[in-house]
Amino acid sequence: xxDLAAATFGGIIRYQKFASPVIFDWLDxxxxxxxxxxxxxxxxxxxxxxxxxxxxxxxxxxxxxADTQALLESGDLTDRDAAxxxxxxxxxx
Numbered sequence: 366x367x368d369l370a371a372a373t374f375g376g377i378i379r380y381q382k383f384a385s386p387v388i389f390d391w392l393d394x395x396x397x398x399x400x401x402x403x404x405x406x407x408x409x410x411x412x413x414x415x416x417x418x419x420x421x422x423x424x425x426x427x428x429x430x431a432d433t434q435a436l437l438e439s440g441d442l443t444d445r446d447a448a449x450x451x452x453x454x455x456x457x458x
Contacts (some may be wrong), residue, residue, distance in 0.1 A: 368431060370411050377422070381410035 367380040384407040391401050416422065 374411060374413065377414045377416060379410060379412045379414055381408060383407060383409035 366382060370380045371378055387407050388401070391404070
């Protein structure tokens with residue numbers, strides 16, 4: 366989900382993933398999406414970073430391509446099952 370955060374916020378960010386079990390619990394409680402979005406997500410950190418002018422950016426790759434747009438288009442995110450599936454696909458063990 367870091368790529369989604371980066372695409373949304375733009376620039377260079379510090380990203381720390383949210384606590385997935387909490388989000389799954391919220392989905393199981395049939396919370397409204399608007400309520401979930403307005404809540405404070407445990408462990409989630411997204412903050413812009415500014416690199417010093419004399420630094421260079423080096424980008425690494427995990428070896429596994431991820432197509433965020435395809436993941437988002439793969440299902441209706443208003444559907445709880447689709448949201449759970451998207452979260453599960455993007456949750457590290």
